Amino acid sequence: MGIVIGILGGLLVVILLCLLAAVLSKPTLQSQEVDSTTGQEQAIIFNLENIKAATRSFHDDNKLGQGGFGTVYKGTMPDGKQIAVKKLSVQSLQGKKEFLNEVKLVAKIQHRNLVNLLGCCAQGSERLLVYEFLPNKSxxxxxxxxxxxxxxxxxxxxxxxxxxxxxxxxxxxxxxxxxxxxxxxxxxxxxxxxxxxxxxxxxxxxxxxxxxxxxxxxxxxxxxxxxxxxxxxxxxxxxxxxxxxxxxxxxxxxxxxxxxxxxxxxxxxxxxxxxxxxxxxxxxxxxxxxxxxxxxxxxxxxxxxxxxxxxxxxxxxxxxxxxxxxxxxxxxxxxxxxxxxxxxxxxxxxxxxxxxxxxxxxxxxxxxxxxxxxxxxxxxxxxxxxxxxx
CATH class of the missing domain: 1.10.510.10 (Transferase(Phosphotransferase) domain 1)
Known part of the structure; x- marks a missing residue:
C-alpha cells in the first residue's frame, strides 16, 4: 500500500508540473499574481510577441524617448489600452541591473505620484519593462x-x-x-x-x-x-x-x-x-x-x-x-x-x-x-x- 501511494503521489506531482509548464508555455498576454494582503495585482509577465505587436516591432514612430540604459516606446494592446515599454540595452551590464532593480522595487510600491509598473518581459536576450502610458510624457x-x-x-x-x-x-x-x-x-x-x-x-x-x-x-x-x-x-x-x-x-x-x-x-x-x-x-x-x-x-x-x-x-x-x-x-x-x-x-x-x-x-x-x-x-x-x- 505504501509503495502504491508513493507511486501515485509521484505521478500526481509529475502531472501538475506538466500542466504548469503547459500553461506557462502558452503565448498568452500575461500571467497575473495577486498580493493576498492588499488584493492588488502584482507585476505581470508579458509575452515578447505581444509587446512586439503592440509597438509594431519597436518602430521608430512609436519611440517616446531615449534613456540612460534603453529606449522607451509607446504600445497599444489588443483591447486598446496604451502602454509605455522600456527596451533596455542588451549590451549594457548596467541596463540588466536596472531591469532587476526596477522589477524588485517598483512592483512592491504603490502611490498615486509614482509611475505604475504593469509588468516585465525577460525572454531570450530581451529585457523589457512595461509601464502605464502617460500622455503628457515628461x-x-x-x-x-x-x-x-x-x-x-x-x-x-x-x-x-x-x-x-x-x-x-x-x-x-x-x-x-x-x-x-x-x-x-x-x-x-x-x-x-x-x-x-x-x-x-x-x-x-x-x-x-x-x-x-x-x-x-x-x-x-x-x-x-x-x-x-x-x-x-x-x-x-x-x-x-x-x-x-x-x-x-x-x-x-x-x-x-x-x-x-x-x-x-x-x-x-x-x-x-x-x-x-x-x-x-x-x-x-x-x-x-x-x-x-x-x-x-x-x-x-x-x-x-x-x-x-x-x-x-x-x-x-x-x-x-x-x-x-x-x-x-x-x-x-x-x-x-x-x-x-x-x-x-x-x-x-x-x-x-x-x-x-x-x-x-x-x-x-x-x-x-x-x-x-x-x-x-x-x-x-x-x-x-x-x-x-x-
Missing part, C-alpha cells in the same frame, strides 16, 4: 519648451511640486524600507492627462536602512542634480534626493534648466543665479516670465526658500521630506530657517581642450575642483554611473 518636454511652458500656470506648477514631494515622502518615510531614488530630475517626472506628476525610472534606486546616516557607494545619477557630498565623495543618503528635489523646484519656478541656462557668464548654474537673486532681494527675477503676472508672491517666495533649503551643502541642514512637504503646504511651520549658501557646480566654465569642466564653489570663494568623470555632464542628459575600482 515634465521637461513641457517646462523647457518655449511655447508649451505656457500650459503650466502657477497653480499647475505648484501642484507638480507638491505631487513630487508626496512621492518622495512615500519613498523615504512610508515604504517598508526607505528607498533612495538617486535620479530625481524633470525628465524623470511624468505627467498624466491632468498634468498630475508621477516619479519614474527607478533603475538606480536603492534601499536604505533607517538606522543608517549614509552609505558609501559608487556614484550614479545625472550631473547638475547630484548632491555635492554624493557626487564628490560617494556618500549617499535620502538627503541626496532632497537636494535633487530642491534643484527641480527652482527649475519649475524659473522655467530654466539647471544644466543648460542662458544667463550672465558670471553665473555657472541655475542654483548660483537663484542664490544671488535671493540674497539680493530680487526673487521676482527668478520667476518664469510666462507666469509672472499670475503668481502669488507669498507662495512663490516660500517655494524658492524651500528649494534653497533643500539644496544646502550641509546634509544635516537639509530638511526631511516630511518637513519639506509641511513647509510647502505652510502647515505647522510659521518661520522658515534661513538657507545657508549652497555649493555651486560650475556647468559653463570651459577648459583649454573645449570640454566642459566642473568646479565647486561657495557664494564667496572657490573651494576646489575635481577631475572625476562623474562631474562631466551627459550629452543627452541621461543618467550616468561612475564605476570605481574595488
Amino acid at each position: 515634465l521637461d518636454k513641457i517646462l523647457f519648451h518655449p511655447e508649451r511652458s505656457k500650459e503650466l500656470n502657477w497653480h499647475r506648477r505648484l501642484n507638480i511640486i507638491l505631487g513630487v514631494a508626496r512621492g518622495l515622502l512615500y519613498l523615504h518615510e512610508d515604504s517598508q524600507l526607505p528607498i533612495i531614488h538617486r535620479d530625481i530630475k524633470a525628465s524623470n517626472i511624468l505627467l498624466d492627462e491632468n498634468l498630475e506628476p508621477k516619479i519614474s525610472d527607478f533603475g538606480l534606486a536603492r534601499l536604505f536602512r533607517r538606522d543608517e546616516t549614509h552609505v558609501s557607494t559608487r556614484v550614479a545619477g545625472t550631473f547638475g542634480y547630484m548632491a555635492p557630498e554624493y557626487a564628490m565623495l560617494g556618500q549617499l543618503s535620502i538627503k541626496a534626493d532632497v537636494y535633487s528635489f530642491g534643484v527641480v523646484i527652482l527649475e519649475i519656478i524659473s522655467g530654466k534648466k539647471n544644466t543648460n541656462i542662458d544667463l550672465s557668464p558670471d553665473f555657472g548654474s541655475l542654483l548660483e543665479w537663484v542664490w544671488r537673486s535671493y540674497m539680493g532681494g530680487n526673487i521676482v527675477d527668478v520667476i518664469d516670465r510666462s507666469i509672472i503676472e499670475s503668481v502669488p508672491n507669498d507662495e512663490v517666495s516660500r517655494c524658492i526658500h524651500v528649494g534653497l533649503l533643500c539644496a544646502q551643502t550641509n546634509t544635516s541642514l537639509r530638511p526631511s521630506m516630511t518637513s519639506v512637504y509641511a513647509m510647502l503646504l505652510n502647515l505647522s511651520v510659521t518661520n522658515l530657517p534661513n538657507p545657508i549658501n549652497p555649493t555651486f557646480l560650475n556647468l559653463t566654465q570651459k577648459d583649454d581642450s573645449s570640454h566642459t569642466s566642473a568646479s565647486t564653489s561657495t557664494s564667496t570663494s572657490t573651494v576646489g575642483s575635481t577631475t572625476s568623470s562623474t562631474l562631466y555632464p551627459s550629452i543627452n542628459d541621461a543618467s550616468v554611473t561612475d564605476f570605481g575600482a574595488r
Whole structure:
C-alpha cells in the first residue's frame, strides 16, 4: 500500500508540473499574481510577441524617448489600452541591473505620484519593462519648451511640486524600507492627462536602512542634480534626493534648466543665479516670465526658500521630506530657517581642450575642483554611473 501511494503521489506531482509548464508555455498576454494582503495585482509577465505587436516591432514612430540604459516606446494592446515599454540595452551590464532593480522595487510600491509598473518581459536576450502610458510624457518636454511652458500656470506648477514631494515622502518615510531614488530630475517626472506628476525610472534606486546616516557607494545619477557630498565623495543618503528635489523646484519656478541656462557668464548654474537673486532681494527675477503676472508672491517666495533649503551643502541642514512637504503646504511651520549658501557646480566654465569642466564653489570663494568623470555632464542628459575600482 505504501509503495502504491508513493507511486501515485509521484505521478500526481509529475502531472501538475506538466500542466504548469503547459500553461506557462502558452503565448498568452500575461500571467497575473495577486498580493493576498492588499488584493492588488502584482507585476505581470508579458509575452515578447505581444509587446512586439503592440509597438509594431519597436518602430521608430512609436519611440517616446531615449534613456540612460534603453529606449522607451509607446504600445497599444489588443483591447486598446496604451502602454509605455522600456527596451533596455542588451549590451549594457548596467541596463540588466536596472531591469532587476526596477522589477524588485517598483512592483512592491504603490502611490498615486509614482509611475505604475504593469509588468516585465525577460525572454531570450530581451529585457523589457512595461509601464502605464502617460500622455503628457515628461515634465521637461513641457517646462523647457518655449511655447508649451505656457500650459503650466502657477497653480499647475505648484501642484507638480507638491505631487513630487508626496512621492518622495512615500519613498523615504512610508515604504517598508526607505528607498533612495538617486535620479530625481524633470525628465524623470511624468505627467498624466491632468498634468498630475508621477516619479519614474527607478533603475538606480536603492534601499536604505533607517538606522543608517549614509552609505558609501559608487556614484550614479545625472550631473547638475547630484548632491555635492554624493557626487564628490560617494556618500549617499535620502538627503541626496532632497537636494535633487530642491534643484527641480527652482527649475519649475524659473522655467530654466539647471544644466543648460542662458544667463550672465558670471553665473555657472541655475542654483548660483537663484542664490544671488535671493540674497539680493530680487526673487521676482527668478520667476518664469510666462507666469509672472499670475503668481502669488507669498507662495512663490516660500517655494524658492524651500528649494534653497533643500539644496544646502550641509546634509544635516537639509530638511526631511516630511518637513519639506509641511513647509510647502505652510502647515505647522510659521518661520522658515534661513538657507545657508549652497555649493555651486560650475556647468559653463570651459577648459583649454573645449570640454566642459566642473568646479565647486561657495557664494564667496572657490573651494576646489575635481577631475572625476562623474562631474562631466551627459550629452543627452541621461543618467550616468561612475564605476570605481574595488
